[in-house]
Amino acid sequence: MTQRQEEMLGSFKKKDVICILCPKGCPLTVAGQDKKGNPKITGAECKEGKEYALQEITDPRRVITTSIVVTGGRLPLASVRTSVAIPKDTVLPCLEEIRKVTLGAPIHIGDIIVPDVLGTGANIIATRDVAATQ
């Protein structure tokens, strides 16, 4: 457990989280800490679920998926996503930053559209090809 996670755990008593890592959707509860200072997490059917719950209550992150307008392409939009999950509180500011971008075709899968978006360490990358019209 990181220092940040330890600090965050000390600031609340109980939190419920639905695990989204697999279709089971286990209802998880994080409530306090045991004698060793580890968080008490119940409801998880696997180790990954416990790690997810800890991450979700201490440093929630999301992968953004969206589209960007393309000019001169065979499609009007190119789908994009963040290369890694970004802090949840940066999702809306990053979407606003992405909305300012217009691309010129051709676009190739994996192209870095916006490097290190808003200093999050994540690149915005293309997730589909858009060929040029000519």
Ligand code: SF4
């Ligand atoms: S805790 Fe494990 S089994 Fe349950 S939803 Fe999460 S990943 Fe799936």
